[in-house]
Ligand SMILES: NC(=O)C1=CN([C@@H]2O[C@H](COP(=O)(O)OP(=O)(O)OC[C@H]3O[C@@H](n4cnc5c(N)ncnc54)[C@H](OP(=O)(O)O)[C@@H]3O)[C@@H](O)[C@H]2O)C=CC1
Ligand SMILES: Nc1c(N[C@@H]2O[C@H](COP(=O)(O)O)[C@@H](O)[C@H]2O)[nH]c(=O)[nH]c1=O
C-alpha cells in the first residue's frame with residue numbers, strides 16, 4: 001500500500017477534480033500491474049493497473065489507495081472493472097466520501113465474492129487525498145500558504161522589493177510545490193508589484209503548470225502584464241467584485257482568462273470563504289497561496305490555512321519592511337493562529353519549515 005500511495009502521488013496537481021489514486025496488482029508475490037490516475041483525472045488508477053496486468057489480474061490482490069468508484073461517470077466503475085478482471089482480493093486504504101461511492105464500491109466487490117480489507121495505511125491515505133477529501137466534504141480546496149521570509153519575518157522592503165529573498169534551491173522547491181497543487185493564488189498587490197509568472201520553469205514539467213488565480217476585486221491587474229499576456233498558455237482566473245468594470249472583465253476574457261464574481265465584505269475585500277467555495281465548485285482540490293501579506297492575513301484570520309511553508313533566508317529587512325502577514329489585530333496572545341512544526345529542511349543557504357495548524 002505504501003508503494004501504491006507513492007505511485008498515486010504522481011497525479012497530484014494534474015488530476016483535479018479527481019483524486020490522485022494509486023493501484024498495484026500483486027499475484028504470487030509479484031507485481032503484475034501498476035497504475036495511477038492519469039492527467040485530467042482519467043483513466044483511473046485501477047484501470048491503468050488492470051490494463052497493464054491483462055490476464056495476470058485474475059486471482060491477484062489489488063492494493064488501491066481509495067475505494068474503487070461504483071458509479072458510471074465519464075468512465076465505467078472501477079469496482080466493476082476489478083470484478084470483470086476476476087481479482088481475488090482488494091485491499092483499500094480509505095472509503096471514498098463521494099456520495100456516489102461512499103461504501104458502495106467496497107460492497108459491490110464483496111457481493112461479487114471478492115475479499116475486501118479496508119483502512120490499510122489509513123492515515124497516510126488521509127494525507128495523500130487531503131485536497132480531494134476537503135473538496136468533497138467541505139466544498140473547498142486544501143490551502144497551503146507559502147511565504148519567503150527574511151530572518152526578521154519580512155517579505156519585501158518598504159518599497160515592495162522582494163526578488164529575491166530566498167536563493168535558487170529554495171525557489172526550485174517552490175516550483176515543485178506548485179507542481180503538486182492544482183492552482184496558485186496571489187493577491188492583486190503581489191500581481192501588480194511582482195508581475196509574476198507563477199509557472200514551473202526549467203524542470204521539463206510545463207505540462208504540470210498550475211492554474212493561476214488572482215484575488216483582484218477591481219480587476220486592477222495590468223492587461224499588458226505577464227499573467228494576462230500568457231493567459232492562453234497557462235490558465236488565469238481572476239476573482240473580482242460584481243461591481244468591477246465590465247469592459248475590463250471582457251478584455252481579460254478576450255485574452256483567454258476566466259473571471260469569477262466573488263462576494264465581498266464591508267471594506268470591499270473579497271470574502272475568502274466564498275472565493276474558496278467557488279474554486280471548489282470549479283474543481284480545484286489543492287490551492288497554493290503565495291501571498292502577499294494582506295491576502296495571507298485574511299486567510300489566516302478566517303482559519304483557512306491547512307498547511308504552512310515558511311522559507312527563511314539570512315537577511316534582515318527591518319521593521320519598515322513588509323510583514324509576511326498584514327495586521328491581524330489580535331486582542332490576546334491566546335487568539336494567535338498556532339502551527340506545529342512537521343519538518344525542517346536546509347535548501348542551500350535557506351531553511352524550509354513545514355507546519356500544520358494545531
Ligand atoms: N516574499 C514573499 O514570499 C512574497 C512577497 N510579496 C511582496 O508583498 C508585496 C505585496 O503584498 P500586499 O501588498 O500585502 O498584497 P497582496 O498580494 O496581499 O494583495 C492585496 C490586495 O489583494 C486584493 N484582495 C482581494 N481580496 C482580498 C482579501 N480577501 N484579502 C486581502 N486582499 C484581498 C486587494 O486589492 P483589491 O481591493 O483591489 O481587490 C488587496 O489590496 C509585494 O511587495 C510583493 O513583492 C508577495 C508575495 C510573496
Ligand atoms: N520573493 C520571493 C518569492 N515571491 C513569490 O514568488 C512569486 C514570483 O513567482 P515567479 O514570477 O513565477 O518567479 C511572487 O509573486 C511571490 O508570490 N518566492 C520565493 O520563493 N522567494 C522569494 O524570494
Ligand SMILES: [Zn+2]
Pocket residue numbers: 044045046068069077078079
Ligand atoms: Zn474509478
